[in-house]
Amino acid sequence: MSTLEPVEITAGSLHLRPWRPGDADAVFAVCQDPEIQRWTTIPSPYHRDDATGFVDGRSPANWATGTAAQFAVVDATSGELLASVGLQDLRDPAGHPGVAPGGDGEVGYWCAATARGRGVVTSAVEVLCRWGFGPLELARIRWIALTGNEASRRVAVKAGFAIDPAPRSLPHPRDGVIANFWTGVLLP
Template sequence: MRGPTDPWAILASMPKLEPVEITAGKLHLRPWIPADIDEIHAACQDPDIQRWTRMPTPYMQVDATSYVTEFAPRQWEQGHGAPFAVLDATSGSVLASVALMRVTDDGLAAVGYWCAPGARGQGVVTQAVGVVGRWAFHTLGIERLEWTSGVGNWASRRVAEKNGFTIEGTLRRGLVLHGTRLDCWIGSLLSDD
């Protein structure tokens, strides 16, 4: 019998996340759409994106298509995540990806991100992570937002620190990337930080 504390019952009862669009200054965040497939595929050819994320390597057009048309919509529909395309608000070009992941109904979530090579060094991901964090805290009621990254990914760590994440330590072999278990940093941002 499944009671109210059964974790499977909790997951089964998670509400759908309604897709939203957020404009913040020069950025526009929205769910991924099929028109983004070519740009996401091109950006994800970058060696740093492939090195530090869990995406398939090599990253093929079919991977971008599957992500945009199957995985991302399913995350919204099942209430497990909110994958956002980060766009230039004027041109509409894809600059980055910021995703709220592993959303639970007890107030926990994680954040993950990557930045297209041409948009780096402009504060795009820092601003987008801040926008998604505020939305998660104020709209979804998230209480703890977690960030992890492989040790050595200083660009990712700078984004987390600029957004006020407390670096809590290093998880020994806490992350698997491309079949290799690596040490990773972990940090958190609380709703009342």
């Protein structure tokens, strides 16, 4: 399994950086948003321990194992937390866990309520995907969202993902209940 060296990327007014322990309070506050809990796979209800476990444990471990690269999206000037973007479920060309040239990954994101409608997530996803296709040399990036999550779909379309015309019935990652998902793919 490959490791991923954490990187920071500044693109205009946005700065993408790995999560830091000091981010837990901001993550906890933002993830109280019912829309984030409704449409993402974060635990619901979302507790302070969930935020701490993510920024202190899971995110650094994912970088270390090369299985995911999760970024805080902050305002490049003020440092305000605006969103989260990441490449998760990174796999080598044979489908084994871990990043490798020719492999793939799945994009995931959420946006703080205060940053919605400003193009923050679309810009961050575009930057993330350029990094995924550039230095990581991924062959494709997958996207998935619960049907009805129009905001996520708009981001994916604007970022260039080809959306499959028919939803797929899949187990929801949070509880295993079968639900309908939109899926898409982005190629370099």
